[in-house]
Amino acid sequence: MLESIENFISSTGIAKLVQGGNWKSLIMFLIAGVLIYLAIAKQFEPLLLLPISIGMVLTNLPGVTLFHLDYFIHEEVDYGLILQSGGLLDLLYLGVKLGIYPSLIFLGIGAMTDFTPLISNPKSFLMGAGAQLGVFVAFFLALASGVFSPQEAAAIGIIGGADGPTAILVTKILAPTLLGAIAIAAYSYMALIPMIQPPFMKLLTTNKERRIRMSALRPVSHLEKLLFPIVVTVVVGFVVPDAVPLVGCLMFGNLLNVCGVTERLSKTAQNELINIVTIFLGLTVGATASADNFLKGSTLLIIACGLVAFIVSTIGGLLTAKIMNVLSGGKINPLIGSAGVSAVPMAARVSQKVGQEYDPSNFLLMHAMGPNVAGVIGSAVAAGVFLSWNW
Amino acid sequence: MNIGNYRALLDTTAMPLNERLLEGLQVFVIGMVTVFVVLAFLWLVMAIFRMLFYTVPNKKKNTENEDAQVVKVEDVPAVENIPLATSPVPGDPQLVAVIAAAISAYHASTGNTLPFRVVSYRRSAGAGGWCGAAEKKSN
Numbered sequence A: 001m002l003e004s005i006e007n008f009i010s011s012t013g014i015a016k017l018v019q020g021g022n023w024k025s026l027i028m029f030l031i032a033g034v035l036i037y038l039a040i041a042k043q044f045e046p047l048l049l050l051p052i053s054i055g056m057v058l059t060n061l062p063g064v065t066l067f068h069l070d071y072f073i074h075e076e077v078d079y080g081l082i083l084q085s086g087g088l089l090d091l092l093y094l095g096v097k098l099g100i101y102p103s104l105i106f107l108g109i110g111a112m113t114d115f116t117p118l119i120s121n122p123k124s125f126l127m128g129a130g131a132q133l134g135v136f137v138a139f140f141l142a143l144a145s146g147v148f149s150p151q152e153a154a155a156i157g158i159i160g161g162a163d164g165p166t167a168i169l170v171t172k173i174l175a176p177t178l179l180g181a182i183a184i185a186a187y188s189y190m191a192l193i194p195m196i197q198p199p200f201m202k203l204l205t206t207n208k209e210r211r212i213r214m215s216a217l218r219p220v221s222h223l224e225k226l227l228f229p230i231v232v233t234v235v236v237g238f239v240v241p242d243a244v245p246l247v248g249c250l251m252f253g254n255l256l257n258v259c260g261v262t263e264r265l266s267k268t269a270q271n272e273l274i275n276i277v278t279i280f281l282g283l284t285v286g287a288t289a290s291a292d293n294f295l296k297g298s299t300l301l302i303i304a305c306g307l308v309a310f311i312v313s314t315i316g317g318l319l320t321a322k323i324m325n326v327l328s329g330g331k332i333n334p335l336i337g338s339a340g341v342s343a344v345p346m347a348a349r350v351s352q353k354v355g356q357e358y359d360p361s362n363f364l365l366m367h368a369m370g371p372n373v374a375g376v377i378g379s380a381v382a383a384g385v386f387l388s389w390n391w
Numbered sequence B: 001m002n003i004g005n006y007r008a009l010l011d012t013t014a015m016p017l018n019e020r021l022l023e024g025l026q027v028f029v030i031g032m033v034t035v036f037v038v039l040a041f042l043w044l045v046m047a048i049f050r051m052l053f054y055t056v057p058n059k060k061k062n063t064e065n066e067d068a069q070v071v072k073v074e075d076v077p078a079v080e081n082i083p084l085a086t087s088p089v090p091g092d093p094q095l096v097a098v099i100a101a102a103i104s105a106y107h108a109s110t111g112n113t114l115p116f117r118v119v120s121y122r123r124s125a126g127a128g129g130w131c132g133a134a135e136k137k138s139n
Helices: A002-011 A013-018 A024-040 A046-060 A079-085 A088-097 A100-112 A116-120 A124-130 A133-144 A150-161 A164-174 A176-191 A193-203 A222-239 A241-258 A263-287 A297-327 A334-340 A346-358 A365-388 B003-010 B017-053 B059-075 B093-110 B129-138
Strands: none
Touching (some): A046 A088, A046 A263, A116 A222, A124 A365, A133 A150, A133 A297, A150 A176, A150 A297, A150 A365, A150 B017, A164 A176, A164 A263, A164 A365, A193 A346, A222 A365, A241 A263, A334 A346
16 A cells, blocks of 8 residues: 555656756746746747747656657657657657658748739849848857857757748757757747847948838739749759758748639648647647756857847848948838848838838838748758758 | 767767868858859849739820720710619619618608608617618628
């Protein structure tokens, strides 16, 4: 009888919590609590931060074995073992490991995104390219720190792309043990864009530049809308084949939307599909943030590098827009350059908001959407460069 | 294999600092150039698309079109000649009859020729009868 009670007590989470090392779980609960607060009370990227934080809670419950990161970090993953003895989150994590979730999320994003401003003003592509500067600067800094391997530094750098699915795809291939920290950093900074960007936007532009009014965007023909996704897929595929899982799905989703004959598929991609995948992705990415894996000095360094990446990407986009403004004879408002960091449509909204602080009747939103969606393509290309590099 | 072993595989310390920085610089330059080249090429393609598939609206032509439309207005048949079946809102005959009767009653009532007068009215379901009918029709 007494033995049974002892066995029961030793099997409880409370008993396991007081055993060596498990106290760290309490810190993880605290971090998850902060993320849940930010997601619900402050509405900071709630669709991702809430599942991620709950995934963190589930994986850090003492004695609960829903997820085993060590199943997935071998070069040869034993899928039989995962199916035989894996927990719920192990099975769901297969979608991350096999690169399925990020691509499906891009499919939904493509169906939801209107590329018309970019087609109408294709010069915006350059601002989307300039805003990838932070990706490579953060990569260089992380590598120079000596703490991270080149692969890990690449995964950290991609935070500057301000694109969650891209960051997750690159990290799960190059540095799976950092997935939790990188995903949390990426989504947190994306939520903080309205606070991160404006000081640099104001610092790097003059009062006159911020008041520039841009001419109205031209209408785009249906044929251009149809050809755009096909051409982008083919061009990116020829130059950076490793970016095709992302760009191909993004453009396929967009084609479903613009072709006009697949409304049901487009709606599914925009709603049910992306919502289901978001739940699975968030939970499993959060599950990788176990105490042993997350509570390290390197996590703080990742968060610091991520912030640098976001700031430098913002600066890169702004400077590109400033140069284009000079070359165009003052026709481009440099504020739209900061929208070149992906984070659709948050970054474009920030451009609009800052612009209206100086001229309430100036509407930059649609102009900023061009660089914004170009940034999505740009960050996928940058990810393709990292993935195809012979490390 | 545990996580520690996996990290050892990545070999974070074996490469000397100068080699790391050199490789980092290579990735930096090649990466930025690749991103710019790909996106600049897409800009070029989109510019070609504009030339091929987009015609700039001609203001003069538009003005002529507007003139033509004005002339066409004169050719539009009188209201009484438009068959009911081709009216823009395909009709429920009962609804049309009710609307016509209401209009007729309104006009007639102004001359006090009807044997009744409206002394009160009340809204039903938070909307006027006309709005309700319109909503019902649009659904």
